[in-house]
Structure formats: C-alpha cells, structure tokens
Amino acid sequence: xxxxxxxxxxxxxxxxxxxxxxxxxxxxxxxxxxxxxxxxxxxxxxxxxxxxxxxxxxxxxxxxxxxxxxxxxxxxxxxxxxxxxxxxxxxxxxxxxxxxxxxxxxxxxxxxxxxxxxxxxxxxxxxxxxxxxxxxxxxxxxxxxxxxxxxxxxxxxxxxxxxxxxxxxxxxxxxxxxxxxxxxxxxxxxxxxxxxxxxxxxxxxxxxxxxxxxxxxxxxxxxxxxxxxxxxxxxxxxxxxxxxxxxxxxxxxxxxxxxxxxxxxxxxxxxxxxxxxxxxxxxxxxxxxxxxxxxxxxxxxxxxxxxxxxxxxxxxxxxxxxxxx
Amino acid sequence: xxxxxxxxxxxxxxxxxxxxxxxxxxxxxxxxxxxxxxxxxxxxxxxxxxxxxxxxxxxxxxxxxxxxxxxxxxxxxxxxxxxxxxxxxxxxxxxxxxxxxxxxxxxxxxxxxxxxxxxxxxxxxxxxxxxxxxxxxxxxxxxxxxxxxxxxxxxxxxxxxxxxxxxxxxxxxxxxxxxxxxxxxxxxxxxxxxxxxxxxxxxxxxxxxxxxxxxxxxxxxxxxxxxxxxxxxxxxxxxxxxxxxxxxxxxxxxxxxxxxxxxxxxxxxxxxxxxxxxxx
Numbered sequence: 001x002x003x004x005x006x007x008x009x010x011x012x013x014x015x016x017x018x019x020x021x022x023x024x025x026x027x028x029x030x031x032x033x034x035x036x037x038x039x040x041x042x043x044x045x046x047x048x049x050x051x052x053x054x055x056x057x058x059x060x061x062x063x064x065x066x067x068x069x070x071x072x073x074x075x076x077x078x079x080x081x082x083x084x085x086x087x088x089x090x091x092x093x094x095x096x097x098x099x100x101x102x103x104x105x106x107x108x109x110x111x112x113x114x115x116x117x118x119x120x121x122x123x124x125x126x127x128x129x130x131x132x133x134x135x136x137x138x139x140x141x142x143x144x145x146x147x148x149x150x151x152x153x154x155x156x157x158x159x160x161x162x163x164x165x166x167x168x169x170x171x172x173x174x175x176x177x178x179x180x181x182x183x184x185x186x187x188x189x190x191x192x193x194x195x196x197x198x199x200x201x202x203x204x205x206x207x208x209x210x211x212x213x214x215x216x217x218x219x220x221x222x223x224x225x226x227x228x229x230x231x232x233x234x235x236x237x238x239x240x241x242x243x244x245x246x247x248x249x250x251x252x253x254x255x256x257x258x259x260x261x262x263x264x265x266x267x268x269x270x271x272x273x274x275x276x277x278x279x280x281x282x283x284x285x286x287x288x289x290x291x292x293x294x295x296x297x298x299x300x301x302x303x304x305x306x307x308x309x310x311x312x313x314x315x316x317x318x319x320x321x322x323x324x325x
Numbered sequence: 326x327x328x329x330x331x332x333x334x335x336x337x338x339x340x341x342x343x344x345x346x347x348x349x350x351x352x353x354x355x356x357x358x359x360x361x362x363x364x365x366x367x368x369x370x371x372x373x374x375x376x377x378x379x380x381x382x383x384x385x386x387x388x389x390x391x392x393x394x395x396x397x398x399x400x401x402x403x404x405x406x407x408x409x410x411x412x413x414x415x416x417x418x419x420x421x422x423x424x425x426x427x428x429x430x431x432x433x434x435x436x437x438x439x440x441x442x443x444x445x446x447x448x449x450x451x452x453x454x455x456x457x458x459x460x461x462x463x464x465x466x467x468x469x470x471x472x473x474x475x476x477x478x479x480x481x482x483x484x485x486x487x488x489x490x491x492x493x494x495x496x497x498x499x500x501x502x503x504x505x506x507x508x509x510x511x512x513x514x515x516x517x518x519x520x521x522x523x524x525x526x527x528x529x530x531x532x533x534x535x536x537x538x539x540x541x542x543x544x545x546x547x548x549x550x551x552x553x554x555x556x557x558x559x560x561x562x563x564x565x566x567x568x569x570x571x572x573x574x575x576x577x578x579x580x581x582x583x584x585x586x587x588x589x590x591x592x593x594x595x596x597x598x599x600x601x602x603x604x605x
C-alpha cells in the first residue's frame with residue numbers, strides 16, 4: 001500500500017510541482033518496491049540521507065525510526081512532557097490557543113496531533129467562547145419579542161456553530177492514547193481521529209480553517225512537503241500555526257537549556273519511560289531544526305503570507321503563523 | 326574516574342573534550358569526539374553502552390531506586406540501579422574472577438547464556454539430576470527465558486560491563502543451584518545469597534526491602550532457616566560467576582553444589598517434589 005501511495009504521490013507531484021520530481025521521487029517508488037537495481041541512482045544526489053537526531057540516516061529510514069520512537073513513548077508521552085518541561089508545555093499550548101483565538105464553528109486540523117492536546121484545548125476554547133456569546137446575547141435580550149424567541153430557537157441547534165477538530169497523526173499508538181484520553185475526559189462530539197502522513201494528508205483541498213502542528217514538524221522528513229500540504233488543505237483565508245522548539249538567543253539561557261536537555265532529559269526518559277534513546281533523539285532533533293528566521297522563510301516559500309513568529313520562554317519554543325490568501 | 330562536582334561543571338562550561346556526554350557537546354561545539362580504542366562503537370565501549378556523567382549516574386541511581394520501589398515489576402529499573410551503584414562491587418568481583426583459573430577463562434572467552442547459544446535438544450536429553458536438565462526444567466516450569474535479561478548500559482568499563490551481564494545471566498542458574506523457585510520468598514532467598522556473595526548494593530537493597538513484602542509465615546521461614554542458610558552459603562561458596570556452567574551441563578547437581586561449597590536448601594519450596602536430590 002505504501003508503494004501505491006508513493007506512486008500516486010509521484011504522479012500528483014508531476015502535475016503539480018516539477019520541483020519535487022527533481023528530489024528523486026522515482027527512486028522512492030523503485031526502492032519501496034524493493035528493486036535493488038535502482039540504488040545506482042542514489043550515490044551522488046543529496047536529499048538521499050537526512051538527520052535523525054545527530055545521526056545521519058537514509059531518508060526512507062527516518063520515517064520508520066521516528067515511528068518506532070513514538071510507538072515506544074506513546075503510553076508515557078504526557079507524563080514525560082510534564083516531567084521534562086515541568087508542566088510549562090501546558091502554558092505553551094494555551095498560548096497557542098490564545099494567539100489563534102478561534103471563533104466557534106471553525107474546522108481545525110491538528111496534524112501530528114498525537115494525544116490530542118491541541119484539539120482538546122481548541123474544543124474547550126470554542127465551547128466556552130460559544131457559551132459566553134450566548135450569555136451576552138441573552139443579556140441583551142432581556143425582553144425578547146416573539147420574533148426574537150423564534151430566531152433564538154432556530155439558531156440554537158449545535159449544527160452550524162459547532163466547531164470540529166480532526167486529529168491527524170502518522171502513529172497509531174499515539175492516536176490510541178489520544179482516543180482513550182478523550183473518552184476519559186468525556187469529549188465525544190466534534191472530534192475525529194485520522195491516521196495520516198503530514199507529507200501526504202488524506203484530505204481534499206480547501207477543507208480547514210485552521211491547521212496546527214505542535215511539536216511535530218521537526219519529526220517530518222520533508223518539511224517543505226508538509227508545508228505544501230498545509231497550504232493545500234487550508235481554505236483561502238485559513239491560518240497555519242506551528243508550535244515548535246526553536247533557538248534560544250540568550251547565551252546564558254542557551255547554556256542552561258543545553259545542559260538541562262542533554263543531562264536531565266534522557267535520564268528522565270530512562271527512569272519514567274524506560275527509554276533513554278528516544279529522548280536522546282528528542283533533544284538532538286531540536287538542535288537540528290532550523291531557527292526562527294529560517295523557518296519563517298520556509299513558510300513564506302511554501303506560499304503563506306503575513307508570516308510572523310512569537311518566541312516563548314526566551315526562544316525555547318516559537319509559534320509561527322501564516323495565512324493562505 | 327569520579328571527578329568532583331566543581332570540576333565537572335567547569336568541564337561543561339569550558340566545552341572540553343571530556344569523556345562524558347561527549348557526543349552531544351561535541352556536536353554543539355563542533356568538536357569531534359576522540360578516545361583511545363573506542364572507535365568501534367562510535368564513542369561507546371560496547372554496543373549497548375550509553376556514556377553518562379557522574380551527575381547523571383547519581384540521578385539515575387536515585388530515580389531508578391524510587392521507580393523500582395514504587396513498582397517492583399520494573400526490572401529495567403532494578404537493572405539500572407545495579408549498574409549505577411555497583412562499581413566497587415564489580416571491581417571486586419572481577420578481581421575474584423581473575424584470581425580463579427576458571428574465572429579467568431570466562432573473562433577471556435566471554436560466554437553468554439542465551440537461547441541461541443544453548444543446545445536445548447542436547448540438554449533435554451541429559452539425565453535427571455544434571456545441571457543442564459534441571460536448568461531447562463526450571464526455565465520451562467517458571468516460563469522464563471534467559472533472553473529476557475536487559476543489556477548493560479551504564480557501566481563505563483567494558484570488562485566490568487561483561488561481569489555485570491554475567492551476573493544477570495547466572496541469576497537463573499542460581500535459582501537452580503540453590504533450589505529456589507521464582508516466587509517472592511525464593512527470590513528474596515536468592516537475593517540474600519547474592520548480597521553475601523557479591524556485595525552489590527542493589528542486591529543488598531533488594532535483600533533488605535524484599536522481606537517487607539512477605540507474609541508473616543514466610544517471613545518467619547526466611548528468618549529462621551532460609552535466611553541464615555543463604556547468608557552462610559553465600560559467604561562460604563566459591564564465586565558463582567567464576568564457574569563455566571556452559572561446560573558443566575552434564576555434571577550432577579549435587580556434586581556441583583558440593584564443589585562450590587553450597588549447602589543444600591533446608592526447606593523444599595517447590596509445590597511438587599521436583600527438587601533435585603540424590604533420591605529422585
């Protein structure tokens with residue numbers, strides 16, 4: 001199935017974007033089908049190997065390795081996030097929602113959504129905003145006329161104003177954990193779970209009002225491809241938002257952050273999740289991700305406009321935002 | 326190589342080519358890590374090695390201790406605790422092995438007890454009462470496998486890492502040698518024996534805290550007969566790591582115990598009388 005998807009992508013890329021053909025998609029099709037003769041193509045071209053943390057690995061292997069990392073950490077993912085960031089990741093995610101300021105009735109695509117943190121917050125935010133709007137409306141209608149009351153009934157059904165969130169993640173274990181969380185929290189309506197690759201989203205064009213990817217884009221093998229897909233699935237006027245670890249500018253904070261990352265985080269990973277190597281990958285992959293300005297340029301290259309970024313906690317994380325116009 | 330804390334922090338700030346956490350800092354500062362004789366595994370001393378600083382080892386020791394106490398089924402935490410606290414004991418064990426001719430052979434040949442290295446058909450064909458047959462019976466009855474032992478990760482010396490690995494792999498054989506089952510009482514008895522023999526802090530901790538989970542009657546049994554026997558045998562016995570078990574599968578178990586100076590267990594803890602004795 002992977003081979004056919006790759007073949008399909010090859011053909012759609014050909015018609016849409018010649019640039020991607022030059023990145024040797026042909027080789028991907030051949031190699032996925034296991035034809036070893038094609039390896040001759042690979043020797044001198046770049047884009048054949050990529051980074052996995054500080055290691056260099058062939059591109060095809062990176063996705064698999066990343067999959068294995070998240071498969072093994074899925075159960076303890078949330079606990080580890082709290083332990084590693086001392087709970088601050090919750091503030092980062094809350095800030096993302098505040099900057100997003102979604103109105104009720106919008107459709108969100110939460111890519112690399114995994115355990116659903118952003119989607120839950122989105123639904124909570126829009127529901128509370130909806131309730132607030134209802135209350136304000138009710139206050140201003142102290143002595144309603146019959147006309148007002150009928151209008152009120154008509155507009156009160158959940159349909160048109162319901163916000164919907166789609167959590168998309170390549171890793172089924174993470175989705176499983178997310179679904180269990182949703183059940184425990186009692187969130188049933190307005191949430192769907194889809195397994196899909198950020199480089200090749202299983203959605204039609206112009207579907208979503210908001211696209212978010214929180215702490216996921218650095219794990220994608222071809223970031224430009226993910227940005228292209230984001231542009232494709234957003235409606236015109238839609239917003240792209242990315243929450244990701246970034247470069248710390250203050251040198252003292254940078255030193256402390258590095259020491260903490262490399263000394264403490266793998267140790268926490270070993271003790272809490274029994275997995276040193278996955279968390280070593282995590283801190284290394286953060287170092288390999290481009291800095292705020294470079295990533296902003298990548299987003300602009302993909303076709304987004306009005307791109308800006310906000311640094312949080314001294315640059316440890318950054319929220320990038322762009323619009324499809 | 327225990328350096329003092331100020332020295333350690335100085336090393337980090339000076340971005341030196343220190344041994345610990347080099348890969349990460351090396352890339353950050355653009356320096357390539359070099360170390361004598363460890364090019365084979367890219368900075369590590371053996372395939373499963375993860376180099377750690379003294380600070381990291383300390384945090385690992387405390388963290389794994391707490392995790393193991395909270396959830397005794399976390400065998401990986403018990404293993405980490407053993408590795409991070411056992412440096413001195415491992416050195417002592419290795420020296421004991423070096424002073425023994427069979428132990429020396431083991432240190433040179435580095436045998437591993439894994440399902441892939443055991444000849445199961447041959448072992449099951451051995452007569453009852455032999456080490457190989459009884460070991461196989463123990464594995465089948467308790468549904469354990471020698472491959473479930475975690476690899477050593479945090480020991481910063483290749484030979485000591487092997488000694489630690491050997492200790493783990495010999496643990497099941499110890500159950501067979503001592504005639505102890507894998508229930509809580511049997512495990513505690515084996516831990517007391519190991520604590521007396523090896524002096525590993527993890528064994529001592531397990532031996533001290535294990536009895537807290539026993540019922541009163543079992544605790545009584547432990548304190549009155551099993552415990553003293555285990556401690557006595559442990560201190561008088563020959564170093565169990567120095568025995569080349571892989572070449573003694575056909576040796577009679579009773580005879581082996583006698584050779585190693587291990588007294589037979591005072592109590593039969595197995596539900597059916599599967600315990601090996603000369604009158605089986």
